[in-house]
Amino acid sequence: MCILCGEIMINIHWTDQKLHDSEYGGGKSFTGGFRRDRLRRVNYVNHILSFYGLNLKDWNGSKYILSDKKGVQKLVDNFGDMWPEAQNMCGGRIDPLDSNLLAHMNSNGGENLGGRE
Numbered sequence: 867m868c869i870l871c872g873e874i875m876i877n878i879h880w881t882d883q884k885l886h887d888s889e890y891g892g893g894k895s896f897t898g899g900f901r902r903d904r905l906r907r908v909n910y911v912n913h914i915l916s917f918y919g920l921n922l923k924d925w926n927g928s929k930y931i932l933s934d935k936k937g938v939q940k941l942v943d944n945f946g947d948m949w950p951e952a953q954n955m956c957g958g959r960i961d962p963l964d965s966n967l968l969a970h971m972n973s974n975g976g977e978n979l980g981g982r983e
Contacts, residue, residue, distance in 0.1 A: 901927055911945070917970045918956040922948065 904924055911922050915932075923931045925941065930948055933939040934955050942948045953960050961967065 907945070911948075913971060914960070914962070914967065915952060917967050918952065918958075918960060920952055920955060 901924075904927060908922055908924050908930070915922055919935045921933050923933070925931050930942050930944075931939055932942055932948055932951055932955065938955060940951050940955065942951050949960065
């Protein structure tokens with residue numbers, strides 16, 4: 867298999883899966899619901915990463931591009947690979963219970979993370 871075909875094929879990491887198979891039904895296409903949910907997760911994660919000067923973008927629904935403000939970019943396969951790379955890029959530990967991070971999240975529009983206006 868050529869590398870292009872390998873990149874186009876989607877290997878679904880457990881963080882991208884629905885909780886129940888029934889959540890894929892209901893008339894929604896797999897790809898439409900999958901992409902929408904994936905972008906919603908990127909939005910949530912970016913709220914955390916912005917505190918550390920990092921940003922995450924979806925790349926073709928199969929990988930992510932993690933970048934910092936200096937222009938350094940890393941291609942990561944999934945959220946499991948993204949968190950250690952984010953710690954390397956920011957030069958420290960990402961602690962979800964850090965009081966400064968929690969204050970940042972509360973003051974920066976955390977109520978709109980669900981994508982509902």
